Amino acid sequence: MSADNPLLQERIPKLIRRIGIPFGIGVLFSNLFQVVDTFYAGQLSREALAALALSFPIYFIITGLGSGLSTGASALIGNALGAGDRAEATRLMAQGLTLTTLLGLLTAAVGIAISPRLFVILGASGAALDYNMSYIEPIFQAAAFSNLVFMFHAGLASQGETRPFRNFLFFGFVINLFLDPWFIHGGLGLPPLGIAGVGLATALVQLLGSLYLGARAARSPLFDGFRLGMLLPDSRRFAQILKQGAPPALDLSTISIGGFVVIYFVSRFGTEAVAAYGIASRLDGLIWIPLVGLDMATLVLVAQNNGARRYDRMWQTFRTALRYGLLLMTVGSVLVFLFAYELVSIFSEDAGIIEIGALYIRIAACSHWSKPLGFIGFAALRGIKRPLLPMAISMARMIALPAIALYALVTLFGAGLTSIWWTLSAITIGTGLLAFYCVWRLMPRAVGDDRAR
Numbered sequence: 001m002s003a004d005n006p007l008l009q010e011r012i013p014k015l016i017r018r019i020g021i022p023f024g025i026g027v028l029f030s031n032l033f034q035v036v037d038t039f040y041a042g043q044l045s046r047e048a049l050a051a052l053a054l055s056f057p058i059y060f061i062i063t064g065l066g067s068g069l070s071t072g073a074s075a076l077i078g079n080a081l082g083a084g085d086r087a088e089a090t091r092l093m094a095q096g097l098t099l100t101t102l103l104g105l106l107t108a109a110v111g112i113a114i115s116p117r118l119f120v121i122l123g124a125s126g127a128a129l130d131y132n133m134s135y136i137e138p139i140f141q142a143a144a145f146s147n148l149v150f151m152f153h154a155g156l157a158s159q160g161e162t163r164p165f166r167n168f169l170f171f172g173f174v175i176n177l178f179l180d181p182w183f184i185h186g187g188l189g190l191p192p193l194g195i196a197g198v199g200l201a202t203a204l205v206q207l208l209g210s211l212y213l214g215a216r217a218a219r220s221p222l223f224d225g226f227r228l229g230m231l232l233p234d235s236r237r238f239a240q241i242l243k244q245g246a247p248p249a250l251d252l253s254t255i256s257i258g259g260f261v262v263i264y265f266v267s268r269f270g271t272e273a274v275a276a277y278g279i280a281s282r283l284d285g286l287i288w289i290p291l292v293g294l295d296m297a298t299l300v301l302v303a304q305n306n307g308a309r310r311y312d313r314m315w316q317t318f319r320t321a322l323r324y325g326l327l328l329m330t331v332g333s334v335l336v337f338l339f340a341y342e343l344v345s346i347f348s349e350d351a352g353i354i355e356i357g358a359l360y361i362r363i364a365a366c367s368h369w370s371k372p373l374g375f376i377g378f379a380a381l382r383g384i385k386r387p388l389l390p391m392a393i394s395m396a397r398m399i400a401l402p403a404i405a406l407y408a409l410v411t412l413f414g415a416g417l418t419s420i421w422w423t424l425s426a427i428t429i430g431t432g433l434l435a436f437y438c439v440w441r442l443m444p445r446a447v448g449d450d451r452a453r
Contacts, residue, residue, distance in 0.1 A: 007160050007304045008082065012316045016297040016324065019162050024293025026166035029173040031286050033205075035347075036173070037198050038282055040180045042347045044195065052198075052278055055136045058115055060255045062139065065107055066147035068249025069100050070154035075244050075303045075382050077158035077222070082307025086225070093155045093222055094230035095237040100151045104144030111140040118260070134196035142203035145210040152213035155222050157300055162293075164216040172205040179204065247387035251378070251394040258398030262420065265406045269417045276356035279347045283357075284364050287332040291375040294321045298376050302383025302443075311444050318380050318439060325372025333368040336361055360421045367425035370432035377435030380443055389438050397431040 007015060041052050073096040080089040119132045139146075153165040182190065183197025193200060217223060266277050298321045305313040336343065344357035374397075378390035405423045409415040 005081070005304070005308075007301060008308050008310060008313070012301065012313060012320050015160070015301055016294065016317065016321055019157070019160050019300055020290075020293035020297035020321075020324075022166040022293075023157070023162040023296040024290050026162070026169035027292040028286070028289045029166075029169040031282065031289055033169070033173045033176050033202075034282050035286070036176055036180055037202070038279060038347055040184055041195060041198060042279075044184070052135070052195075055132055056259055056278065056281070058111070058118060058136055059139060060259065061111060061253055062107060062143045062146055063150075064251075064253035064255060065103060065249050066100060066143075066150035068247075068251060068253070069096065069103070069147070069241065069245035070150035071248040071299065071382060072243075072245025072387065073151060073154040073241055074158045074299060075385060075387070076240060077155065078300055078303030078383070079307035079385065081158060082304035082310075086222070089158070090222055090225050091230055091234070092237060092241065093151075093217075094226060095234050096151045096154060096241055097148065098231050098233055099238055099241055100147040101144050104147035107143040107147075108140045111143065112137055115140070121260075121264075131195055134194070135199040138196070138199040138203040142206045145203075145206040148210040149206060149213055152210070152217040155217045156213070156220060157296060158303070159220060159222060160300060161220065162296060164213055168209045168212055172209055175205055175208070176201055244382075244385060244387055247391035248382060251387075251391040254391075254394045254398040258402060261399060261403050261406070262424070265410050265420055266417070268410065272350065272352045273356055273417055275348070275350075276344070276353040277360065279344055279353065280357035280360040280364075283336070283343050284361055287336050287365070287368060288329065288371050288375070290328045290332075291325050291371055294325050294372070295375045295379040297321060298379035299383050302380050306384050306444075314380070314383070314443060315445065318376065318443070321376045321379075322372055325376055326369065329368045329371055333365040337365045340365075356417065359418065363418070363421040363425055367428040370429040373432035373436040374428075377432075377439045380439045381435075384443055386442060389442075390435070393431050393435055393438075397427055401427045401431075 038052055073092060076092050077089045077096075080086070080092060115136055116129060116133060119129050149168070153162075156162070156164055179201035180198055182188070183193050183201050184195070185197075186192035218226075263274060263277065266273050298317055301317040302314045305311070305317070340358035340361040341354060343361065344354045348354060348357075374393070378393075381387065381389050402424065405427070406420060409419045409423060
């Protein structure tokens with residue numbers, strides 16, 4: 001155990017705030033980034049809103065891959081740093097950069113090839129299909145840069161430094177505020193690009209972010225012993241990163257696949273329902289943003305203290321983060337329940353869209369209390385290098401259970417749109433309780449406890 005490592009020595013509540021608050025603020029602006037896109041798309045047409053809603057699951061394929069691999073890399077780097085092996089942590093960081101770049105290029109090629117078929121499955125055709133593709137293509141083309149953003153953040157976060165990622169997400173949001181209307185409507189020599197301008201703005205922000213975070217990571221202690229030769233592919237470390245990173249990547253990708261499942265059933269109720277779901281789901285995501293900060297803090301602290309075999313601090317981290325999460329979700333749920341109509345009406349004047357979206361938000365608020373159990377529980381399991389359980393639970397929550405339940409309710413029994421919202425909330429509560437149970441059973445409590453192996 002390194003005596004000069006603050007993540008192994010300082011008070012847990014202070015560390016959670018220091019790591020989690022900047023990251024949570026950053027993710028807030030990341031979600032506001034999506035809200036800005038939704039706002040300007042709403043000014044174009046109802047079809048533009050539907051295009052963003054249909055593209056949202058595909059967009060998560062990219063972010064899920066990059067974020068998932070960075071989560072696995074953070075766990076490995078954190079455990080190495082906690083054990084005092086900085087040289088190994090640097091090698092893992094270098095291999096993470098190489099791996100995530102290669103996979104980003106592969107994602108771009110495959111994503112552009114299969115996206116038209118995915119959109120067709122979701123009901124797009126003709127001009128609508130071209131509309132959707134014009135938005136998603138530039139985002140896929142920037143997939144490697146998006147992945148590098150996450151991997152550079154992984155190296156910084158594993159050292160307890162989340163402020164650079166916050167800074168990038170804040171300034172990315174500000175830049176997007178100007179790029180979206182400029183690219184959509186044209187000006188200063190640029191022709192109007194319409195919905196394609198929204199995708200191009202996102203791609204440009206990811207490019208700038210990879211350059212900024214790369215420069216910040218290169219100045220961190222983790223890169224003190226870095227050499228270019230470390231970037232050459234190393235199959236053993238590739239396998240290590242994939243073993244830890246593939247499950248959370250698949251976990252996050254279940255959001256994409258699960259989004260397809262939900263939209264498939266929602267689309268049976270018309271374009272109005274799809275547009276409302278697109279707005280409401282983005283607004284709902286703003287409510288649990290603080291949990292993302294607690295998730296990151298839990299992962300970093302559990303990983304480092306697991307490497308140092310400080311199991312008492314691991315449990316203190318889990319309990320403290322859970323208390324913070326439950327408090328924040330209680331307050332957030334009350335606020336969104338009270339102001340659901342006002343929030344949705346910011347993005348659309350269509351009375352039908354507002355009614356459907358507000359109802360979704362209010363029903364979802366009833367399950368928010370259980371979200372900390374899932375977020376923080378998953379982070380703790382990844383920190384002790386048990387990533388398969390979160391992946392399995394997420395696959396059940398996002399794909400298997402909604403597909404089975406919604407098929408039965410909507411297809412077999414002809415239930416209405418509201419049944420979809422209640423079903424999703426019930427599944428969220430059940431899987432959150434399951435995640436808590438897994439942590440309680442599997443996280444070690446004393447030296448010699450082999451449950452984390």
